[in-house]
Amino acid sequence: MILSLLPLIKKRGLLVAMLTVVLGSTLMVSAPSVNAQELTEASLRLKWLPQAQFAGYYYAHAKGYYREEGIDLTLNPGGPNLVAENLVASGADTFGISGGSDSLLAAVDKGMPLVSVGVSHQITPFVFVSRKDGPVKTLQDFKGKKAMVWFTGGNYVLFGMLNNAGIDRSELTILPQQSSVTPFINGDVDVIAAMSFNELYTIKQQIGEDKLRLFKSEDFGMTFPRDTLIVTKKTAQEKPELVKAFLRASIRGWHDAMANPKEAIDLVMQAAPTLNREHQEFMMQESYRLMTAGKAKTEGIYWIDEASLKSAHDFLLKNKVLSKPVPIATAFDGSFLKSIPIELRNP
Amino acid sequence: MNVARDLLKHLCEALLRGALTVLTMAVVWELVVRVGGVPSYYLPSLVDVLAAVTVAPGAYVDSALRTIAETVLGFAGGAVFGVLIGVAFFQWKALRDYLFPMFVISQTIPVIAFGAVVVLWFGNTLWAKAVIAFYMTFFPVTVNTLQGLNAVDPRQVALLRSFGANAWQLLTRLRLPAALPQIFVALKLGATLSLLGAIAGEWFGDSVGVGVLLLHAMYNEQIPALWAAIFLAGAIGTLLYAVMSYIETRFVFWRDEL
Amino acid sequence: MDMYTCDSMPSSRSEGSARSKLLSLAGMSKSYSPTVCALNGLDLSIEPGEFITVVGPSGCGKSTLFNIVAGLEEPDAGSEIRFLNKPVNKASELLGQVSFMPQRDLLLPWRTVIDNAILAIELEGKRRADARRIALDMLPEFGLAGFENQYPNQLSGGMRQRVALMRTFLFGRDLMLLDEPFGALDALTRTMMQRWLLDVWQKHRRTIMFITHDVEEALFLGDRVLVMTARPGRIKLELPVTLDRPREPDIVTSPEFIRLKRELLIAIEEESRKSFAPTPSAGH
Numbered sequence: 001m002i003l004s005l006l007p008l009i010k011k012r013g014l015l016v017a018m019l020t021v022v023l024g025s026t027l028m029v030s031a032p033s034v035n036a037q038e039l040t041e042a043s044l045r046l047k048w049l050p051q052a053q054f055a056g057y058y059y060a061h062a063k064g065y066y067r068e069e070g071i072d073l074t075l076n077p078g079g080p081n082l083v084a085e086n087l088v089a090s091g092a093d094t095f096g097i098s099g100g101s102d103s104l105l106a107a108v109d110k111g112m113p114l115v116s117v118g119v120s121h122q123i124t125p126f127v128f129v130s131r132k133d134g135p136v137k138t139l140q141d142f143k144g145k146k147a148m149v150w151f152t153g154g155n156y157v158l159f160g161m162l163n164n165a166g167i168d169r170s171e172l173t174i175l176p177q178q179s180s181v182t183p184f185i186n187g188d189v190d191v192i193a194a195m196s197f198n199e200l201y202t203i204k205q206q207i208g209e210d211k212l213r214l215f216k217s218e219d220f221g222m223t224f225p226r227d228t229l230i231v232t233k234k235t236a237q238e239k240p241e242l243v244k245a246f247l248r249a250s251i252r253g254w255h256d257a258m259a260n261p262k263e264a265i266d267l268v269m270q271a272a273p274t275l276n277r278e279h280q281e282f283m284m285q286e287s288y289r290l291m292t293a294g295k296a297k298t299e300g301i302y303w304i305d306e307a308s309l310k311s312a313h314d315f316l317l318k319n320k321v322l323s324k325p326v327p328i329a330t331a332f333d334g335s336f337l338k339s340i341p342i343e344l345r346n347p
Numbered sequence: 348m349n350v351a352r353d354l355l356k357h358l359c360e361a362l363l364r365g366a367l368t369v370l371t372m373a374v375v376w377e378l379v380v381r382v383g384g385v386p387s388y389y390l391p392s393l394v395d396v397l398a399a400v401t402v403a404p405g406a407y408v409d410s411a412l413r414t415i416a417e418t419v420l421g422f423a424g425g426a427v428f429g430v431l432i433g434v435a436f437f438q439w440k441a442l443r444d445y446l447f448p449m450f451v452i453s454q455t456i457p458v459i460a461f462g463a464v465v466v467l468w469f470g471n472t473l474w475a476k477a478v479i480a481f482y483m484t485f486f487p488v489t490v491n492t493l494q495g496l497n498a499v500d501p502r503q504v505a506l507l508r509s510f511g512a513n514a515w516q517l518l519t520r521l522r523l524p525a526a527l528p529q530i531f532v533a534l535k536l537g538a539t540l541s542l543l544g545a546i547a548g549e550w551f552g553d554s555v556g557v558g559v560l561l562l563h564a565m566y567n568e569q570i571p572a573l574w575a576a577i578f579l580a581g582a583i584g585t586l587l588y589a590v591m592s593y594i595e596t597r598f599v600f601w602r603d604e605l
Numbered sequence: 606m607d608m609y610t611c612d613s614m615p616s617s618r619s620e621g622s623a624r625s626k627l628l629s630l631a632g633m634s635k636s637y638s639p640t641v642c643a644l645n646g647l648d649l650s651i652e653p654g655e656f657i658t659v660v661g662p663s664g665c666g667k668s669t670l671f672n673i674v675a676g677l678e679e680p681d682a683g684s685e686i687r688f689l690n691k692p693v694n695k696a697s698e699l700l701g702q703v704s705f706m707p708q709r710d711l712l713l714p715w716r717t718v719i720d721n722a723i724l725a726i727e728l729e730g731k732r733r734a735d736a737r738r739i740a741l742d743m744l745p746e747f748g749l750a751g752f753e754n755q756y757p758n759q760l761s762g763g764m765r766q767r768v769a770l771m772r773t774f775l776f777g778r779d780l781m782l783l784d785e786p787f788g789a790l791d792a793l794t795r796t797m798m799q800r801w802l803l804d805v806w807q808k809h810r811r812t813i814m815f816i817t818h819d820v821e822e823a824l825f826l827g828d829r830v831l832v833m834t835a836r837p838g839r840i841k842l843e844l845p846v847t848l849d850r851p852r853e854p855d856i857v858t859s860p861e862f863i864r865l866k867r868e869l870l871i872a873i874e875e876e877s878r879k880s881f882a883p884t885p886s887a888g889h
Contacts, residue, residue, distance in 0.1 A: 049563055050554060076471055077552045079562055081459060092467050179566050182388055202568050271554055273403035274563050274572050503711050509675040510725040510776060511701020520728070524715045601714035601756060 039072040040242055045093035046078045047227055050271040052284035053197060054097070055264045060253025062267045069245035075271075080179075088230050089114055095246060100226030101312045102153040102321065108331045109322045113233040116332045117243050118302030119309075120227035121287075122294035124157055126195045128215040129184065129203055136190050139165045139215060147191035148177040148184065153224070154193050160222040160315050161215070181206075191215075197286035201279050222315070223294075223308045228332075236333060243336045251301060251345055258288055292347040300345025304334040350597075357593045365585070391571040396578070399564075399571040406560070411579055414545050414557040417473055418587065421480020422541035426534055429485040433492025433530075434518065443493075454486045458547050466551040476548035476556070483544035484537035491533035495526025531595040538587040546580060557583065626650045627780055627812050628674065631685040634837075635669050635678065643669040644680070645837035651812060653779065658815045658827030660869065662877040666838030667816045668708075671782050674814070676700035689779065701729070704781040704811075708788060710769035712757040719744070719753040721768050725776035740775060746805065747771045763794040770802070774809065783815045787822070796854065799825055803852065820869050821857055824848070830865075832872045835879040842872045 046054050057075060060066055066073040076093060078084060084096035085107040097120065098104050104116055128147070130136035136145055139161065149158045155174065162169050175189060181199050184192035185206050194200040203212065217223060229250075231243055257264035265280050295305045309328050316322045337345070373393055379385060380392045387395065400407055432450075436443035462479055469475035499522050507521055549558025557580050564573035629650035636642040643666040651657055659667055672678040673686075676699030680686070686693040693699060704725070712721045720727075722743075723736035744750045747767045757765055766786055773781055787795045799822060806813060817823050823830045824846055832842040846865060848856060856862055 045552070049559075049566060051567075074471075077554050077559075079550055079552050080566070081463060081550050082466070082552050087467070090467055092470065180568060182568075185388075198567075272559075272563055273406035274399070274560060274569065275567065276569065279567070500711070502707055502709065503713070505672070505675075505677050506705065506707055506711050507724075507728065508700055509677060509703070509705035510728045512728045516728050520724070521713065524713070527715075601758060 039067065039070055040239075041072045041074075042094035042242065042246070043074040043076050043092075044246075045076045045082070045084045045087045045096040047084055047097040047099065048078045050075075050077050050268060051198075051275060052265060052268050052280040053227075053287045055257045055268050055284045055287070056250060056254030058253075058267045058271060059257035059260075059264045060249045062270075063253070063256065065249035065252050066246070069249045071242065071245055071249065073246075073249075077271075085112060085114060085230065088232060091232070094231065094235060094242075096230045098228050098230045099153055100228055101224055101309050102156060102226075102316060104228050104230060105313055105316055105326050105331055106321055109324065109326050114230050115233050115236050115330070116228040116230050116304070117236065117334075117336045118229040118247060119225045119304050119332075120229065120302065121290040122225055122292070122296045122303065122305065122308075123290060124217040124222065124224045125197070125226050125290050126154060126157070126193050127200065127217075128158065128161075128191050129194050129200065130191050130213045130215070131207070132211050132213050134190055137213065139220060140167065142191060143167060143171045145190040146173045146175060146188070148175045148189045149193040151176045153226075156316065156319060156321065157217050157222055157224055158193070159319060161217055161220040164221045196290070197283040201282050222311075224312050225305065225308055229302065236336075240336060244339055247302065247336055248340055248344070251340065254288065254291070254301060255347075257284070261285075297347065300337075300340075300342055301347060302337055302345070304332045304337065306332070353597075354590070354593055357596075358589055361589050388568070388570050391574055395571040396574045399569065399575045407575070407579060409555055410557050410560050411583060413473070413555045414476075414542070414549070414580075415583060415587075417476035417545040417548065417556070418480050418538075418542045418583070420473070421477035421482075421545060422484050422538055422587075424477065425481040425484025425537060425541060426488055428481070429488025429533070429537075430492050430530065432485070433489045433496065434523075436489070436493050437496040437522075438514070438518075450486060450489065453482075458483065458544060459550075462548050462551050465548065471551075471553050475551075476545045476553070479548035480541035480544040483540040487533040487536050487540070488530065491529045492526060495529030496522045498529065499525045528599050531591070531599055535588060535591045535595070538591045539584050542580070542584050542587060625653070625690055626687065627653045627655075627689065629685075629687045630674075631687075633670070633673070633684040633686070634681040635666070635673065635684075636681055636837075642837040644673075645839055647833075647839045649831065649840060651780070651814060653812055654810050656806060656813045656815065656826060656828045657831060658817055658823035658829070659831045659833060660817060660820060660823045660873060661833030661838065661841075662835050662873060662879075663818075664836055665833040665876070666836055667833060668784060670833075670838065671705070671784050671814075671816060674699065674780075675703055675705040675782055677705075702778060702780075704773045704776045704778040706769055706773040706781070706783045706786055708785045710757075710765045712765055712768055714757050717754050717756055718749055718760070718768050721757065722749075722771045722775055725772055729776075736775075740771070743771060743775065747774075748801070762790055763798060766790060766798065767801075770805075774805065774811070779812055781811050781813045783813060785816050785818065788818065795822070800854065802826065803850075807851070820866055820873065824862060824865055824869070825852060825857065830869060832869060832876070835876045841876060842869075844869060 044057060046057070050058070054075075061073060061075055078097075083103075084093070084098045085103060087093045088096035088098075089107070089112045098107070098114075098116070100121070101119070104114065107114055128149075130141075135141060142162065147158065149155050154177070158174065159169055162172075175183075177193055181192055181194065181203055183189045184203065192199075192203075194203055200214075229247075236243060261281065261284060264284060265277060268280055268284075269275055269277065291301050294308065296303045299305075306328050309332060313322070313326060313328060317325060376390070377393055380387075380390055436447060458479060461482060465475050465478050469478060503521055503525070504517060507517055512520065546556070546558035546561065549556035550562055553559055557576060560576035560579065561573065563569070564576050631648050633644055633647040633649070634642070635644040647666075647670065659670070661667055669678065673680050673696050676697050679696050686696065686699075688699060688702065713724065716724070719737055719740050720733075722740045723731075723733070726736045726739075727733055741753060744753060747770065749764065749767060749771065752760070752764065757768070760768070766789075770783075770786060773783070787798050790798060803826060815823075815826060817826075827846050830842075830844045830846060831840050832844065833839065834841045844865065848859075848861060848865075
């Protein structure tokens with residue numbers, strides 16, 4: 001019980017502290033804490049549950065990089081019922097890692113006052129998987145088969161791939177994907193979407209890497225940069241230094257996490273002790289690969305690549321996910337990133 | 348402390364009785380998995396489930412304590428509020444006519460929708476979960492309190508009135524004690540519901556708690572860990588129910604009379 | 606409240622007696638709806654220290670009469686109540702003024718014997734410890750010594766009834782209303798309880814109004830037996846019980862007892878037949 005009471009005790013401690021401050025200030029003897037004055041309170045809402053996908057943030061947080069930049073940062077995990085766009089737009093969180101270019105553009109289209117200040121995954125972070133010994137050998141083989149994909153954005157990537165290959169999407173059965181890849185492992189579906197750092201790992205463990213065939217959207221002319229770093233337009237305008245400081249600390253966190261992978265995974269697993277270590281190690285490497293893919297190789301991590309964003313935008317507009325064109329420049333702002341020297345940003 | 352010893356004895360007896368059932372079920376489970384060849388993602392071996400706990404036992408202990416704290420806080424608040432509102436509704440019919448429909452509507456909001464709002468209000472705090480646990484508890488307690496107060500034998504009311512009892516005395520000496528069995532039905536239900544509320548609350552971006560364990564296991568397809576979290580939730584639920592049942596036997600020892 | 610009135614019946618008020626009355630009712634009526642009239646023009650007076658028993662056919666309004674005297678129901682307009690020689694404007698003024706004991710013992714199951722017994726005086730505002738001390742001294746007299754910490758569900762029917770009686774006695778009011786207190790007891794227990802009640806009454810000298818179905822009980826206990834008419838209820842017969850006290854159990858075989866019993870039975874028989882008549886005589 002003692003552990004569980006800690007928050008209560010802290011709460012009481014806070015009350016006592018507040019009382020002391022009030023009493024102290026009336027007596028003119030209070031000496032305000034130096035830290036409290038200098039640090040800006042902020043929070044980062046992750047896109048998903050704590051895992052190595054966010055290793056850089058956990059590393060920077062634990063190592064005090066945010067504090068060094070003057071930020072008292074709280075790391076808030078995401079989850080299946082949370083939408084980072086909503087939490088940031090409502091002011092509940094300062095920073096957020098949103099679903100991706102698709103969900104951010106849709107949110108801006110709906111009038112949410114959000115702007116992305118960096119893009120984590122430069123390429124589509126998921127692939128479509130079939131069995132090597134199964135009937136699906138090429139994209140054309142998708143016809144007449146059962147494919148499973150998340151209807152939270154992943155479906156547009158599949159639609160785009162099919163579209164570019166001249167396949168009518170009504171020619172196959174597309175099922176909404178839930179949390180589990182069991183339907184694929186059981187052979188109930190022929191194709192399934194898999195995050196390259198997450199589901200793909202599970203499928204490889206269950207079936208064997210050499211028995212799988214992967215379809216990458218980039219090979220079929222589609223790319224969806226994802227895991228966009230977002231703030232409100234208000235934060236971007238009024239606290240540019242905070243945004244820059246956050247970016248600097250996060251970039252440093254990622255670089256150092258990759259340099260000390262064991263320690264980085266330890267820190268992630270402190271937040272979520274029940275995770276599988278090997279899986280997390282794989283996830284961190286894979287996440288970093290996605291972060292340093294494409295233009296980021298030369299322009300540094302979090303690079304905002306207008307060309308790929310524009311192609312994603314055009315596709316979403318054509319498929320009526322967006323009601324009107326959204327200028328890339330209003331939804332993405334690379335100025336904060338560019339203020340950081342390139343040598344710090346480069347992988 | 349006599350009461351503490353009694354509670355311990357009560358719990359021990361319940362545990363012993365339960366242990367036998369659990370042991371039998373465990374043997375059957377293990378047989379089905381091993382002999383029946385059930386794939387581990389349908390039903391993992393209990394040995395694997397235990398192994399999942401031993402990987403990070405601290406996480407299970409911390410999560411259990413955290414979830415219990417949230418549940419107990421929310422439950423206690425919901426119980427007190429529920430009884431007070433039940434009494435208020437009973438005493439002032441107008442209040443009931445105006446507010447009760449709102450209470451009913453509040454309960455039609457799915458806890459998942461409500462949870463998102465609560466997280467916006469309270470952030471990832473223990474209080475946010477306590478509020479959801481509270482939300483799950485207060486309504487059944489209000490309804491049963493009201494029902495219990497209304498169900499009091501009118502002849503007993505007449506008797507106390509003939510002795511010159513005022514409204515407050517009628518409430519404290521007769522109506523509330525007479526409503527206790529009904530209230531306890533709701534409290535036992537509420538203990539389970541508030542745990543459910545706390546767990547659901549933890550699905551909105553928390554980092555510690557049984558709900559978090561469930562989420563992690565579910566989305567990382569760690570089936571043994573999922574079962575470990577389910578068992579943990581079940582154990583907490585059983586514990587809370589047992590404590591409420593014990594308190595009930597202490598307070599409503601005369602129930603067989605009604 | 607008093608929307609309905611019974612067709613008025615002539616009141617046979619006997620204002621003559623100069624002796625002070627504890628309670629007097631005149632022209633007492635009570636109707637629940639235009640067709641349901643429980644009491645109609647009932648007159649009644651009780652002297653201090655008297656033991657009055659009330660008998661009558663089922664549904665004759667005996668309980669309505671008690672509820673009004675206990676202050677729980679209001680009679681129709683025009684009914685007159687005097688209590689302790691003072692006019693009572695509303696029956697509810699009588700709440701807390703008389704010791705009322707309903708048919709069932711209505712003990713509170715969560716209270717011990719002693720705490721059930723002190724319920725009324727506790728509601729009056731007496732401190733619980735003081736109340737308990739008084740009640741503890743009284744327990745042997747009510748045959749409850751040693752049972753003070755038992756709960757009602759551990760007691761026999763007769764004991765429960767004695768706890769209820771003790772509760773009524775402890776509530777030290779001048780008038781006690783006992784509504785068929787022994788109705789649910791077996792014959793043997795009932796006889797024991799009747800004799801015991803007479804002992805207690807003679808010692809404490811309280812005024813008792815006692816409802817019963819049992820003609821022998823009414824005669825054995827009462828100074829005066831009132832026979833009520835079928836609904837709507839009024840007093841049909843006032844029979845003074847000319848039997849000496851203290852009364853022994855064998856008194857029921859005496860010629861005088863049998864004579865009185867016959868007189869009562871004839872009166873009740875007449876009224877019972879009325880209440881079984883095909884058309885209800887509910888004042889219309």
